[in-house]
Amino acid sequence: TKVWQVMDGSNPEMLAEQLEEAAALLRAGELVAFPTETVYGLGADARNTKAVESIFKAKGRPSDNPLIVHIADERQLDELVLPYPELAGRLMKQLWPGPLTLVLPVHPEAVSPLVTAGLSTVGVRMPDHPAALALIQQSGCPVAAPSANRSGRPSPTLAEHVLEDLGGKISGVVDGGATGVGLESTVIELPDSNTIRVLRPGGITAEQLQNAAPEARIDAPAPTTSEVTEAPRSPGMKYTHYAPQGDLVIVQGDRAEAVRYIQEQVNGTRATELKTGVLTFDERTASFDADLVLTYGSEQHLEQAAHRLYAALRRFDAEGVQRIWAEGCSEEGIGLALMNRLAKAAGHQIVRL
């Protein structure tokens, strides 16, 4: 697995030059991982069935979970999709490039049927990352790319995470340092001309969608704290995801009670010699005594918590932590996506105090 370092502050021409070999490999049907503003993606030419098949193999991904197609230019869209609602056009204009994936009617034969898992729709997005845009542009391909992790593990926010999971199995990785948002894109569909249905909360918040389309009705998933769970609408939402190897429990509710509860659990577990971990906020790191205490950053900055979540989950694995308690947070703004991923990572084990 080759690693191409992209230099900070490279302009588009320099990037094109640095990424020439990576782009040529994509064109030739090889797998190349690359940074986006959300997480690292594992890219392949979306039109090449053999290439797309090797994405599923490398990740160990179930074949009924469709892939997002990444583009660098609005003109690429015409070849990929059939006519779409005017609302979609407005959202793209305002929020692309950015962490928003639109599920649109797929143009027959535009991409390999493996990309859409046989559905009549395709998820498309234009990432807001100079190296991703340069790579896609230079390759000349629509680039199918799931997150570049082994299926079930936390998504990669560093090139090192990609190598940890897929080193030796893919042709290369473009190393652009840490990704920005740290959680995946928001996936939406438009069931009618005035409704935006959020299939997966992510980097674009419900508020941002509402601002981009003030008259639209936003149909967003219920917060994890509500007990009702619906049948998954997006195929990918039904699988175990983002999980560390240790057993993870989320603790929500009154902060003082949460501290007391978690510390009691840690103390009880220590008697069994299992390695314990706590994921908390800066405001309370000093309140815990466990084998490994990690922080999301300040509770006042949930963007930072989103940015750090996956790296923290991977760190617990690296240190062999077997029992982990993570403090939950507000589900406002990016908090909705954060709690969505955390709940999945915990297999929905949530203690409410």
Ligand code: TXA
């Ligand atoms: O931020 C992201 O979206 C990252 C970066 C690499 O772009 N990609 C990513 O891909 O998270 P992946 O494969 O890990 O997640 C794609 C999600 C899955 O939940 C999948 O089910 C959903 O998008 N999806 C893709 N195509 C779909 C479609 N046609 N209809 C409904 N859901 C779809």
Ligand code: MG
């Ligand atoms: Mg993924």
